Amino acid sequence: MLHTVNKSPFEHRALETCLKFARQGSAVLLIEDGVYAAAKDTAVSRQVQEALKTVSIYALKPDVEARGMQNRVMDGVRLVDYGGFVDLVAEHNAVQSWL
Amino acid sequence: MTEGNAGVAKKFLYVNRRAPYGSIYALESLEVVLIGAAFEQDVSLAFLGDGVYQLTKGQDTKGLEVKNFSPTFRALEDYDVTKLYVEKEALEARGLRAADLVVPVEVVGAERMAEIMEAQDVILSF
Numbered sequence: 647m648l649h650t651v652n653k654s655p656f657e658h659r660a661l662e663t664c665l666k667f668a669r670q671g672s673a674v675l676l677i678e679d680g681v682y683a684a685a686k687d688t689a690v691s692r693q694v695q696e697a698l699k700t701v702s703i704y705a706l707k708p709d710v711e712a713r714g715m716q717n718r719v720m721d722g723v724r725l726v727d728y729g730g731f732v733d734l735v736a737e738h739n740a741v742q743s744w745l
Numbered sequence: 746m747t748e749g750n751a752g753v754a755k756k757f758l759y760v761n762r763r764a765p766y767g768s769i770y771a772l773e774s775l776e777v778v779l780i781g782a783a784f785e786q787d788v789s790l791a792f793l794g795d796g797v798y799q800l801t802k803g804q805d806t807k808g809l810e811v812k813n814f815s816p817t818f819r820a821l822e823d824y825d826v827t828k829l830y831v832e833k834e835a836l837e838a839r840g841l842r843a844a845d846l847v848v849p850v851e852v853v854g855a856e857r858m859a860e861i862m863e864a865q866d867v868i869l870s871f
Contacts, residue, residue, distance in 0.1 A: 711806070714802055
């Protein structure tokens with residue numbers, strides 16, 4: 647399963663809920679305001695680090711760059727471009743969007 | 746103002762609580778601030794919660810193909826809009842410092858921010 651999260655983790659519960667239901671080995675792609683969850687040294691970074699032990703976490707690079715977060719992405723979160731987004735969709739049996 | 750309450754500047758506060766690009770709120774707020782500034786009112790901007798993300802350095806929107814409006818905050822000074830207040834707790838929760846922002850701001854705690862809000866005539870929320 648590929649999960650996508652497009653909401654800021656500081657203003658919404660979408661990421662928290664997603665991580666609660668994401669099973670081991672699944673992938674989480676952060677897009678739009680969801681990419682703020684990829685930043686290190688924040689109030690939610692510990693939660694994301696914990697999730698990295700069981701799921702793969704990606705962030706969409708154009709969204710990261712637009713928000714000026716490119717130098718703040720925590721270790722373990724992988725950046726993908728639009729082509730990488732398509733690859734993730736193709737690799738997984740289904741996509742769940744946490745809106 | 747040329748008629749009615751001529752010469753009476755009101756205190757306007759624009760409250761920004763949204764991150765840029767994920768919605769249109771941040772850009773629309775900035776547009777309204779610039780329009781309002783032309784009327785020579787006493788303008789302040791507050792950035793709360795995710796609103797602090799509007800001011801982060803290093804925004805590069807080429808990949809998104811939308812306008813990067815963060816440099817526009819640097820032009821506000823030319824319109825005598827210099828009172829920018831940023832919520833201290835919001836910055837800290839996001840791992841940011843004042844030096845990470847594109848313009849000089851006053852970082853204030855919740856109590857001081859509440860006082861600033863209390864002192865306004867008009868408050869517009871985005």
